[in-house]
Amino acid sequence: MSDFNWCHGPECHTKHTLDRVRGNKGSKVLRTRKIRINDWNSNTQWGFFCSNHCQNDFWNKYARDIVAIAPRTECLETPIENPERTKHTTSYGYTYYDTKITEVRQD
Ligand SMILES: [Zn+2]
Secondary structure, rough: OOOOEEEEOOOOOOOOOOHHHOOOOOOOEEEOEEEEEOOOOOOHHHHHOOOOHHHHHHHHHHHHHHHHHHHOOOOOOOOOOEEEEEEEEOOOOOOEEEEEOEEOOOO
């Protein structure tokens, strides 16, 4: 297995940044960024994309194809207890509420 991936952003090679410039004088190109695989990015999307921008470009171009891999044809549900709303009053007299959501244990 190789220790790098080329960025999968379909427009990566068109972005105007100096780190993408490659080639000899007179025949310069903008090249897709190379991503070194390391402990931080292996097993995450950052092993495939050099930036959020490139990841967004990929999604915008291929979202329908990606979703077809694991289509969601109906909603999913997580059983919960009745939400508990609690009133709090601070020492300054400010009142706020929070609502606790607890999943139903399924043993
Ligand atoms: Zn990129």
